[in-house]
Amino acid sequence: MTLSPTRRSTMKLIAAGAVGFVLPNFVGASRADAAVTALKQAIAEAAAKDEALSAFYRERNYKPVFVGNGDGRRRGALLKALASAGDHGLPIGAYDAAGLKAAMKAAKTPSDRGRVEVMAATRMLDYADHLRSGVLTPRRIDSLLVMDVPRYDRASTIDAFSKSNPAAFLKKMAPRKPEYVRLQKEKLQLEKLLGKGGWGDKVQAKSLKPGQSGGAVVQLRNRLIRMGYMRKSATQSYDVKMQSAVQKFQINHGLSPDGVAGASTIAQVNKDAQDRLQQVLVAMERQRWNSRPLEKKHVWVNIPDFHVDIMKNGKSTFRSRVVVGKNTSDRRTPEFSDTMEFMIINPSWYVPRSIVTKEYLPLMQRNKGAAGQLQIIGRNGKPVSRSSINFSQYNAKNFPYSMKQPPSKGNALGLVKFMFPNKHNIYLHDTPSKSLFGRESRAFSHGCIRVHKPFDFAYALLASQEKDPEGFFQSALRTKRERRVDLREPLPVHIAYYTAWVDAKGQAHYRNDVYNRDAQIFSALSRAGVSLRSVAS
Incomplete structure (x- = not known):
């Protein structure tokens, strides 16, 4: 048919x-x-x-x-x-x-x-x-x-x-958060800048300081003008206006604002506009991943910025430097969100299994007294004398003990930790190693987030439930006994990774890609078809 x-x-x-x-x-x-x-x-x-x-x-x-x-x-x-x-x-x-x-x-x-x-x-x-x-x-x-x-x-x-x-x-499909809109404006400005040839000649000097003059100072001047940190000027010397411009630049790039164009400042000044555009494109993608509006009050940790903030109605009500995880495969701090439920004053440190077996066991195999500040804990939860243990017979797989550091000023967690229970075993805490907070780049921990001003952080968290948050905290601290304090209003915590953002005043901020995550994301975006572009102004 x-x-x-x-x-x-x-x-x-x-x-x-x-x-x-x-x-x-x-x-x-x-x-x-x-x-x-x-x-x-x-x-x-x-x-x-x-x-x-x-x-x-x-x-x-x-x-x-x-x-x-x-x-x-x-x-x-x-x-x-x-x-x-x-x-x-x-x-x-x-x-x-x-x-x-x-x-x-x-x-x-x-x-x-x-x-x-x-x-x-x-x-x-x-x-x-x-x-x-x-x-x-x-x-x-x-x-x-x-x-x-x-x-x-x-x-x-x-x-x-x-x-x-x-x-x-x-x-309406685009994120409606103001942060996204501001990034989009910065993107367009960078694209127009690329259409004009970028920021001009790079600074041909390792460092420059106030009072100097010459060709490298002129190069620095020209780039600062094009970046919007200086008004048009014919000066050929590193004068007060240039020093002020350098300080503003340093603040917006996470550098110590000393007004001296040292090696790290020159490195940031010499970044190409294309590099900054890549950072903005990645930040916009991250905003799309997190397009839901943030809570009116929350804790915000931006890993590349090395700071923690308590945010309320879009403004920071508390800010402190932090140390984040070291840039190794097993120590990088993950990005995730959770809810802070309680703090522990005078905490004990229960050493993570990975640290016990990778770091302390080899030390104790060479010297039983190594890491003497730590207690060896048996399976029954009670301390075990080191003299009774033959450490040489164990390896990372069969070591049957755990390790614990009792509360003390020298405790690895310091005198307080802030808990938002999660599968990554990441939290914020105090630390006896205060010197690291003085560095510009602060990626040194095993993954947890060390807080420079932990007591002030605790007072800020307790302010909504205690008439005298400082007195309450110090009273608990003086007992030298471990104490859990629940937060009556649990607080959302967001651990994020933004190397580019634009603040409410329209100032663009940039940070180093400490874990190389931006590079990975931009590479994937490129494979998906995203490309840099320049536009005529």
Whole structure:
């Protein structure tokens, strides 16, 4: 038997698995009816491989969203959004607005229009997902990027789009946090700067200080002017105005603001605009991963900034330097969010198993008295005399003891620790090693976060539940006994990693990529199609 073209199309549709779509009888059907049916059939076939899209179109009896006679606003809004994807640092090529527009114009037959319909829907969903939740999946980049990124249901997304003002809907996909908007403005400024050639000649000197003059000072002057730290000037000497500009630059780059352009300052001044643009693009991706609004009050730790803040209504009410994990594979501080529930005053330090077996066991195998400040604890929880242990018979796998340091000023955790129980065993705490807080780069710990002003941090946390938070804390401290103090209002904690951000005054801040995470993320973004660009001003 020879099938008619219509019957062949019907069999193709059934084979494509378009469940719920029933073709009408074509006997006596008008040419218009046949065209509508052919369009629906093409949509069903093109969407069959995408379960969410197939379900969406099936629910609406394969009525188009983009290629119908009344869908011009949706087509226009989508094409405009896709064409401007680069404004958000998204992979423009992944959406190919020009190609989609050409396909729309070239689609003459119902079958062509059906395929273009699904093409447009797919690209709209990809764009919406990338803009709302990020191009990348964090844990695939680094296992220590453990934030949970919300991914939204595709069928619900296109259904909402089909019922909304299309331009407004697509605009709302971007994070609405002011931090994201400020980064986007900085991105555009850097792109315009690249269009003009960047910041000019680099400073050809290892260091410069007030009172000096010459060609290198002029190079420093010119770069500071282009960066916005100095007004236009013809000075050739390192004068008071240049010293003030250097101090502002140092503050915004996490350097000691001494006004002297030392080696670390010169290194930051000589960074290319492209480098800064990469940092901003990565920061925007991170904002998309964390697009949900932050709580009115929370604890914020930015690893590359080496600081902890208590934030309230967008402003810092407490700030302290911190030391974070050392840049080795087993010590880097992970990025995650949790809830601080309590603090422990006069804490004991229960040494992590990895430190016991990797660091202390080899020491005690050479000298039983090594790490004498630590108690050896048996499986019954009681201290065991070192003289009774033959350390040489054990290795990292079979060592049956744990180790503990009782409360004391010399305790590795200091005199207070702040707990937000988590699987990473990361928390904030005091430390007897105060000298490290004087350094600009502070990545030295085993992973936990050491706080420079732990008592003040404790007072700030207790202020909402104690009339005299300092007196309460000091009274507990004087007992020299371990004491748990629950927070009546548990506080969200966010451990983040931003090497670029723009403050509420519009000042851009940059930090070093201490764990090389930004480089990993930008490499992955590049593979996904994100690229640097310059624009004409």
